[in-house]
Amino acid sequence: MPEKSLSAPRGTADLFPPESARWSELEARIHRLAARFGYGEIRTPMFESTDLFVRGVGELSDIVEKEMYTFDDRGGRSLTLRPEWTAPVVRAVLERGLLAQAPLRLYYIGPIFRYERPQKGRYRQSHQFGVECFGFPGPEADLEVISMAWELVADYRMTDAVLHVNSIGDSACRPMYRNALLAHFAPHLPSMSEDARRRVERNPLRLLDSKDPADLPYVESAPTFEEFLCAACREHFEALKSYLVLAGIPFVVNPRIVRGLDYYGRTVFEITSSALGAHSSVCGGGRYDDLVRSLGGTDIPAVGFALGLERFVMMLRAHEGGAEPPRSGVQAIALGAQARAVLVPVVAELRRKLDAPTYMDYQDRKLLAHLKIADRNRARYALIVGSEELTAGELVLRDLEKRSDRRLPLAAGGVLAELLVEATA
């Protein structure tokens, strides 16, 4: 048996500096954003009973049919790595009885798993930030969650982001629209794509986002949902649109936004960016007023979204120039063993007291090599101690940006650190 080289599983990725710092920064910003909107964080297990997703996401959805990481544990239970967050959140909230005190505002951030062929912006493990707002039937809650997603995008000045909104009706009017669509497409089906013919059986709404040129003329002439919305759904949608205008959030009404998961109804929305490749959506969400009941809870309306962090970071990169990160911190440079022995405790002290990185290379190198390392570390200061300094009882503090030296007395450790903290502040 030949030895196999070890590699990360297909569709997964390792994250290293400096990329990992960008992620931390984004995550910190998300936590602050959610806090400002009054949302509390929920964390749920990374795997759940398979049945939860079958019931929550929909038996006929692609996720359940072919994308789940499902396995049996040693007790013979069928478990599944979560492919999305909403069903687990609803399960957790029901289990704890938290909906008794609805309204309830929760957000989550963490990994999801889908067994798919990887491509741009699509991985087998990816990460989502999302929110769930339970207990408000009205369009104010729709506006609230959309604002949150949009604020994140606007925060980073992503000028090519577009918000698409649509209404896909409720259980009263969707069947009527469905029938109208079927009636519209039925005579043309023979000349439409194979995919289209398949979709008719499964989910006629999906015909609307077909990309096949053969289908385009029929899709464009198809009736839109807006004509079929019942009075209640229409009123809800109109109110949301005027709220968006009042909030100054730019949007387009896109009758072809449908959403793939079974539980959505009324409001659906998406945020897209041209930086993202074939599937340009970075954030998708909407209202799911029937989901809680279908998972065994009481009749509680809900609205939320999920935002793909890998895709968001891709957008970020597309909008950033190659700006150099600012210099910060101190590179301690000891020339020789004696200097090193003096400097090591100073470094320890600095690391306790300085709110910036302190770097030190412990090998014997020339000053030149040490300074190159300082540059690579993007250190702001170099703290140099060699034989000259030792005899003079001094050290050199070099400002690497201004390229200027200062000499400071090489006093006892604690006092020295105080001095340096002050000098480098």
Added chain:
RNA sequence: GUGACUGUAGCUCAACUGGUUAGAGCGCUGGCCUGUGGAGUCAGAGGCUGGGGGUUCAAGUCCCCUCAGUCACCCCA
């Protein structure tokens, strides 16, 4: 699950129709330079050409399998 393209040094890529010892740039280490930095120059280290099998006198190059990457389809964040 389907299709196309691609796997050669740490990274980005060369190597005519199969032909001797697989090259370059960047990066790395060191010298030029007794101790002042993103530069220059010289030198050095670094490879079972993703893995396995086959064809051939001869395979980085052709064929098959496999793993992985990229992009697209299906679908989704």
